[in-house]
Amino acid sequence: MMSTLKTIRPLMFCGPSGSGKSTLLKKLLDDFPDKFGFSVSHTTRKPRPGEVHGKHYFFTEMDAMKEAISDGLFIENACYGGNLYGTSRKAVESVAKDGKVCILDIEVQGVKQIKKTDLNPWSVFVKPPSLEHLKQRLVARNTETEETLARRLKAAEEEMEYGTSEGNFDVTIVNDNLDQAYENLKDFVVKKVLSEL
Numbered sequence: 001m002m003s004t005l006k007t008i009r010p011l012m013f014c015g016p017s018g019s020g021k022s023t024l025l026k027k028l029l030d031d032f033p034d035k036f037g038f039s040v041s042h043t044t045r046k047p048r049p050g051e052v053h054g055k056h057y058f059f060t061e062m063d064a065m066k067e068a069i070s071d072g073l074f075i076e077n078a079c080y081g082g083n084l085y086g087t088s089r090k091a092v093e094s095v096a097k098d099g100k101v102c103i104l105d106i107e108v109q110g111v112k113q114i115k116k117t118d119l120n121p122w123s124v125f126v127k128p129p130s131l132e133h134l135k136q137r138l139v140a141r142n143t144e145t146e147e148t149l150a151r152r153l154k155a156a157e158e159e160m161e162y163g164t165s166e167g168n169f170d171v172t173i174v175n176d177n178l179d180q181a182y183e184n185l186k187d188f189v190v191k192k193v194l195s196e197l
């Protein structure tokens with residue numbers, strides 16, 4: 001089972017909430033529908049309108065998720081905004097078994113955990129032009145309360161520090177102009193990630 005994972009390196013995405021990871025990933029999946037698979041994460045947070053169980057996340061309860069983590073079924077997990085988020089090894093394996101690059105969209109804490117596994121992923125940091133831009137985007141997205149907004153912005157400061165430190169990621173994509181950011185991402189993906197397939 002481990003050898004399946006080693007043959008195709010996952011592509012790990014990290015960046016503060018609101019930096020544009022989902023937006024960039026959607027474009028990538030639209031452009032290369034047969035090359036990538038989204039590993040579906042687990043979370044204890046409540047679904048947002050339109051989110052589908054098993055597609056956007058596996059929505060689960062705190063006790064069940066804690067038990068699965070202690071059973072070693074997760075390659076990473078993080079507590080964020082009062083909720084648990086995590087990626088099961090099974091979710092990553094099922095994408096690799098399909099012959100696709102598994103996309104991992106995770107927080108900094110998760111990045112650090114996955115670096116300790118045998119997955120050897122490519123890593124991309126998505127950086128907002130500034131924390132002020134990030135705040136404006138999160139407000140415009142209309143998904144945050146005053147409290148979750150404040151938490152996400154505080155977490156963003158720490159994530160920016162880790163994300164912009166030399167050597168922590170293979171590439172940093174500054175998401176200022178979306179089209180330009182996507183071109184930069186695509187360039188990296190085509191030259192490095194897809195050339196290995």
Ligand SMILES: Nc1ncnc2c1ncn2[C@@H]1O[C@H](COP(=O)(O)OP(=O)(O)OP(=O)(O)O)[C@@H](O)[C@H]1O
Nearest residue numbers: 016017018019020021022023137141175176177178
């Ligand atoms: N380059 C950009 N310029 C302006 N707005 C953008 C840009 N990229 C993304 N956005 C908008 O910013 C908001 C946050 O983007 P998105 O939801 O993709 O972030 P995220 O990093 O996936 O966040 P989370 O980790 O919370 O899921 C969205 O409303 C999106 O449409």
